Amino acid sequence: MFDLALLSAGACIAEVTSSDVxxxxxxxxxxxxxxFWTTTGLYPQHFIISFTSxxxxxxxxxxxxxxxxxxxxxxxxxxxEDFERIQKRVLDHVEGQQQTEEFQLADDTTAQHLKxxxxxxxxxxxxxxxxxxxxxxxxxxx
Amino acid sequence: MxxxxxxxxxxxxxxxxxGKSAVTQVFHSDGSHFPKSxxxxxxxxxxxxxxxxxxxxxxxxxxxxxxxxxxxxxDHVQKHWDHPxxxxxxxxxxSETSFNSCAKWLERVRxxxxxxxxxxxxxxxxIDLDQRRVIxxxxxxxxxxxxxxxxxxxxxKEMQNVDQxxxxxxxxxxxxxxxxxxYFKSLA
Ligand SMILES: Nc1nc2c(ncn2[C@@H]2O[C@H](COP(=O)(O)OP(=O)(O)OP(=O)(O)O)[C@@H](O)[C@H]2O)c(=O)[nH]1
Ligand SMILES: [Mg+2]
Numbered sequence: 001m002f003d004l005a006l007l008s009a010g011a012c013i014a015e016v017t018s019s020d021v022x023x024x025x026x027x028x029x030x031x032x033x034x035x036f037w038t039t040t041g042l043y044p045q046h047f048i049i050s051f052t053s054x055x056x057x058x059x060x061x062x063x064x065x066x067x068x069x070x071x072x073x074x075x076x077x078x079x080x081e082d083f084e085r086i087q088k089r090v091l092d093h094v095e096g097q098q099q100t101e102e103f104q105l106a107d108d109t110t111a112q113h114l115k116x117x118x119x120x121x122x123x124x125x126x127x128x129x130x131x132x133x134x135x136x137x138x139x140x141x142x
Numbered sequence: 143m144x145x146x147x148x149x150x151x152x153x154x155x156x157x158x159x160x161g162k163s164a165v166t167q168v169f170h171s172d173g174s175h176f177p178k179s180x181x182x183x184x185x186x187x188x189x190x191x192x193x194x195x196x197x198x199x200x201x202x203x204x205x206x207x208x209x210x211x212x213x214x215x216x217d218h219v220q221k222h223w224d225h226p227x228x229x230x231x232x233x234x235x236x237s238e239t240s241f242n243s244c245a246k247w248l249e250r251v252r253x254x255x256x257x258x259x260x261x262x263x264x265x266x267x268x269i270d271l272d273q274r275r276v277i278x279x280x281x282x283x284x285x286x287x288x289x290x291x292x293x294x295x296x297x298x299k300e301m302q303n304v305d306q307x308x309x310x311x312x313x314x315x316x317x318x319x320x321x322x323x324x325y326f327k328s329l330a
Contacts, residue, residue, distance in 0.1 A: 020146045034330045041149040098329050123258055124227055127326040
């Protein structure tokens with residue numbers, strides 16, 4: 001098992017709904033909890049993480065602040081479309097601390113893209129520090 | 143082009159005929175359009191305008207929700223106030239009723255975003271009708287102060303001082319954003 005949501009592993013942010021040049025969405029997949037992406041007002045807001053090839057996912061973990069409603073969708077297409085819902089959560093507010101939310105996924109969950117949608121927040125603005133996607137590449141036998 | 147664009151929902155409320163649509167339209171049209179005859183708003187009219195934040199390269203895009211004042215539409219109107227970011231309460235300085243209802247309107251918007259502080263302004267409109275004025279600047283200021291609002295006087299008709307409350311809101315919202323960024327940094 002590896003962390004697949006890393007720029008260094010070839011993952012990228014395919015789409016984002018808002019961004020401050022100083023706090024870009026790439027900070028979510030740069031491998032540290034030190035940097036973050038911030039929303040710049042209003043909800044919903046989303047970002048899409050794309051992998052270099054289809055992956056088999058076991059767990060997903062998100063580190064964030066001020067997130068309330070959260071949806072996770074996956075797509076198995078080459079291009080990020082035809083998303084299906086795999087998780088829906090409501091996160092509690094924790095003052096002075098990052099929120100940590102972990103998702104255990106069904107055994108055979110594969111994805112080429114993961115979409116995270118923040119449907120509501122505990123404040124006008126929310127931040128995401130890190131997404132971990134633990135799993136492995138799907139070995140495609142021809 | 144600004145560096146960064148924040149987005150916020152600015153909810154405009156107040157009694158019918160206080161001038162919410164007039165204030166909104168004068169601001170939105172850069173002073174080229176004042177609706178002279180009264181056309182009652184029957185739901186919510188949404189328009190957007192981007193305001194530069196002074197001394198920065200950033201801007202705030204205001205999503206202005208000009209809301210109907212007539213009670214009949216309230217149920218429908220409040221469904222549009224998902225995540226209020228800012229609030230503007232407008233009253234007509236010639237109408238006691240419109241002034242007295244400001245507390246009700248303010249509370250209605252704030253109840254839609256409980257845990258979060260929402261920048262707000264109180265706008266005393268129609269100051270061109272000097273002879274008929276019944277609400278003094280003093281009463282307006284006092285109400286604003288005790289309710290955490292910034293007080294502004296304007297005349298949509300004379301296109302006087304209409305932009306100021308919107309610019310103030312954008313600036314306050316931007317300030318909240320900066321505070322949050324510092325907070326996010328402290329949690330890294
Ligand atoms: N003299 C004067 N008249 C104004 C001013 N602003 C608005 N009016 C007039 O007041 C009437 C009502 O204005 P609106 O802006 O439609 O009022 P409203 O608050 O949007 O009313 P609802 O949509 O019913 O809630 C119109 O006839 C406007 O022309 C002003 O500053 N001075
Ligand atoms: Mg109106």
